[in-house]
Amino acid sequence: MSKKSKVTEMEEEVKDAQTMENPELEGKDINEENQEEVSEVEQLQDDLAKEKEKFLRLFAEFENFKKRTSRERIELFKTAGQEVMVALLPVMDDFDRAMKELAKSEDKEMFKGVELISSKFKETLRNKGLEQIEVGPGDVFDAEVHDAITQIPAPDKKMKGKIIDVVEKGFKLGDRIIRHPKVVVGN
Numbered sequence: 001m002s003k004k005s006k007v008t009e010m011e012e013e014v015k016d017a018q019t020m021e022n023p024e025l026e027g028k029d030i031n032e033e034n035q036e037e038v039s040e041v042e043q044l045q046d047d048l049a050k051e052k053e054k055f056l057r058l059f060a061e062f063e064n065f066k067k068r069t070s071r072e073r074i075e076l077f078k079t080a081g082q083e084v085m086v087a088l089l090p091v092m093d094d095f096d097r098a099m100k101e102l103a104k105s106e107d108k109e110m111f112k113g114v115e116l117i118s119s120k121f122k123e124t125l126r127n128k129g130l131e132q133i134e135v136g137p138g139d140v141f142d143a144e145v146h147d148a149i150t151q152i153p154a155p156d157k158k159m160k161g162k163i164i165d166v167v168e169k170g171f172k173l174g175d176r177i178i179r180h181p182k183v184v185v186g187n
Contacts, residue, residue: 085125095121132171133170138162
């Protein structure tokens, strides 16, 4: 017997042994089985890669959602009291007017009492994030910040395009302007 025939005979014996162990393999070539297993493994690996990619995309989307909602929540907390603050600004203006009038009167006790209440009220609002926008005569007019209610002829050339008078104070809550200062501008 030649070497080739011995090898062929041994392959057949292995095939027969495998067929005895697993009767489903009868009539199938071992190479076909291996190819089916390999293609099945490749298919499963492809499916696994696709699922991993879906998972990573979903995870990234969820992380972005968490960051976005966190930012929105922080912004909401910063401006949660905006409506209340805007409603209290006229009260603050009334306190300022009352202080001017009481300063003219002779009742210093009443003036001190109202001044104490006014300063406590302003300090409380300041602690909640309310800031006054500092504007005065001679400042340059900025349409982004100021609200021009009227224009009058400038008393001199230096005051052209500048603020002549502040009619109503402006306020910010955090970084957001909640009331623009109302000003008179020289032209």
